[in-house]
Amino acid sequence: MALGRLWAVPLIHIVLLLGLCSADDPFVFFDFKVSYITASPLGVPQQVIAINDKFPGPPINVTTNNNVVVNVHNKLDESLLMHWSGIQQRRSSWQDGVLGTNCPIPSKWNWTYQFQVKDQIGSFFYFPSINFQRAAGGYGGFIINNRPIIPIPFATPDGDIVILIGDWYIRNHTDLRKSLNGGKDLGMPDGVLINGKGPYQYNTTLVPEGIDYETITVHPGKTYRIRVHNVGISTSLNFRIQNHNLLLVESEGSYTVQQNYTSLDIHVGQSYSFLVTMDQNASSDYYIVASARFVNESLWQRVTGVGILHYTNSKGKASGPLPDAPDDEFDKTYSMNQARSIRWNVTASGARPNPQGSFRYGSINVTEVYVLRNTPHVTVNGKRRATLSGISYVNPTTPIRLADQYKLKGVYKLDFPNKPLTGSAKMESSVINGTFRGFMEVIFQNNDTKMHSYHMSGYAFFVVYPGAWTAILVSLDNVGVWNLRTENLDSWYLGQETYVRIVNPEATNKTELPIPDNALFCGKLQHLQTPQDISSATTFGGNRLSFVFTLLMILCALIPSFLC
Incomplete structure (x- = not known):
């Protein structure tokens, strides 16, 4: 794009853009190309959904009250919607990315989401919400950090690690969809992935050679915040790291009373944050395990996800049996009691400088x-x-x-x-x-x-x-x-x-933001949809909103003092 073309924009537009940006609520920008790539997470080549050619997709890392702008380019051969799981779209269900509020983004089109992560902190993830596409990937972590003036209720970790776990099939998501449409069960998954990769070969009988596995490298003595998300289809998973305690500190946007677990059940869609201190002697690497819960373990052993925690001073590879999971295939009491043990930390500051607090439940109407x-x-x-x-x-x-x-x-x-x-x-x-x-x-x-x-x-x-x-x-x-x-x-x-x-029975924009100017139309309103100009979409996102955001990004880059 020629700069001469850029500066041909009327001055009034630049003045308006300046008004959009402030030091308090800056804009952060992401460009997502959603496409198919070939990967072999379980050793078999298959079609997966990638974000910017990555599977899983890159994390979105923002701060409370940021205005988040995500320009999504749909390179799939079918319609697409991106959903921001757990992100509280205050006053703006227009940006939620589900079929009740948004028309799907047609194949070869792009659409720009804009929303504010208002008064929210924590660990979340994004994923495609329609056409059973989540079974093929398209997901990634979504981190919302505290603003600097809001303290976190623990010492600042030495690093931040996102771990995505989930059951996985080697069948294409369209084949899985056909099975469901045909009245069939999906059957047992073919494996559990950790960050889009298959299991480390901890057992030569159960795990074939040549599978790429996840390795997380850490420094001895350091403490890391590990954010774990179950992005799978239907399997509850028990997460554990061999010989390491998991200090639970946050769950889906709320700080928790800090408790140590040797393992924790993470159900589909759930997200947890742990503090893990690298306090072992590094005589070898350590297993990271995500195994299915409430199933016949003898049948499901080959499905278990296994990664490696590698100390920089490790003296050898991990070997031997995996750390044990809770032994209660037919009794869910242990898991229920574990879930009940998790409590909000109501004395910690939330996204705003005041305690999270609670309602007086007895007086609520x-x-x-x-x-x-x-x-x-x-x-x-x-x-x-x-x-x-x-x-x-x-x-x-x-x-x-x-x-x-x-x-x-x-x-x-x-x-x-x-x-x-x-x-x-x-x-x-x-x-x-x-x-x-x-x-x-x-x-x-x-x-x-x-x-x-x-x-x-x-x-x-x-x-x-x-x-x-x-x-x-x-x-x-x-x-x-x-x-x-x-x-x-x-x-x-x-x-x-x-x-x-x-x-809201009163007509006001104070409780809900207006319909975005780049809204897509479908169904009974299909006649309102204008064709997308692909050439303009490549440069400016194909709509006025994307043009504004693109220009804002360039201004931020060209003018160092421009607060964005």
């Missing part, structure tokens, strides 16, 4: 109560489906939030039942109607035979063990349309989700 019950997969209209309270959700062709914006009727129903339906299950676009600034009590009942972790976009994660229930109280203070789903990808794909619609 609960405005609505929903009992959400799941079951094993059922047949609805001749199709194998997953349900929540007897409803198997069907995404309308027009996103809910877009339909509201343009006052379209008949796109969805505001009739999600507050108690599980009796009788046959239904396939519907049924949505929960939340009361703005109300308090919703939600009781998750897990009548399935496997673990489920639920997530409400803009809010938090909730774990429900088989045959058990979890009750939560949600403050409906975040205007928008928020996805409520199981994180188990197969059940989510088959309809175990809904949306919570929260509308």
Whole structure:
């Protein structure tokens, strides 16, 4: 791009750009090319989804209150949406990257997300949210650091390490999708990956030669913050590092009471931060292990993920048996008690300079109560489906939030039942109607035979063990349309989700940001979509917003005193 062309921009635009930027809330920019590459994480070449030719994708590392701009180039052969898991999109469900709020980014198009990580800290991850694409990768870590004026409740670590663990199939994600559409189970995974790599050959019978494994190099005596995310499909994993204690300090944006664990169960979609001190004698390397929980270990041994923790002064390779996992295949009490032991540290400062605090629960006026019950997969209209309270959700062709914006009727129903339906299950676009600034009590009942972790976009994660229930109280203070789903990808794909619609009856931009000027249109609003100019997309992102951000980036580079 010629500089002469750049400076041809009218002066008023540059003045407006200057107004966008401040030292308090700077902009940070990321350019994501989402494409297929060939990789062999389990020794078999297969198609995976990469970000900027990397699998997994690069971490997003920002600071509280940063304005995050991610320009996503869809180089796949199908539509795409990127979701920022656990990131609380305050006042802006438009940027959430799920089908209830966004039209998919068409193949060969690009789209720019812009959102502020307002008053939030912690460890999260991003991933593609549609078409079962997460089973092929496309994910990466998302770190939100404290601002300098907000202390962290522990000594500053000597390093920061992201570890992505998850079950994995050597079949293409489109083949997995076809299996689910055909009414079949996915079956046992082919392995567990650690940072997109297969297992170290700790056992020559179980692990073939030639598999690339993850090695994390550390310095003796140093303490590292290790952020672990379960980005898999449906398998709960036990995470452990041989001979090292895991001091839990944070979970999905909240500091926790600090406790040591020798291992911790991490369910699908969950994220934890540990402080790990390298206090061993380095007589050899040490195993990093992620193994399946609540399964027949004799069948699943070959699936176990194994990486290597390598001290710079290590005297040899890791060898011998792996550190033991909890031995409770048929008894989930140990895991439940472990989960119950995790507590918020309410004396620590959050993203703002005040304690995280708590509500006076006894005095809260609960405005609505929903009992959400799941079951094993059922047949609805001749199709194998997953349900929540007897409803198997069907995404309308027009996103809910877009339909509201343009006052379209008949796109969805505001009739999600507050108690599980009796009788046959239904396939519907049924949505929960939340009361703005109300308090919703939600009781998750897990009548399935496997673990489920639920997530409400803009809010938090909730774990429900088989045959058990979890009750939560949600403050409906975040205007928008928020996805409520199981994180188990197969059940989510088959309809175990809904949306919570929260509308401020007063028309104001103070509680929800306006529709972005680069909004995509589809379904009943397809006629509003203009073709994307590919040549302009290459240079400026294909829309006015991307042009502004591109120009801002250049100004930041050219003018050192320009605060961005």
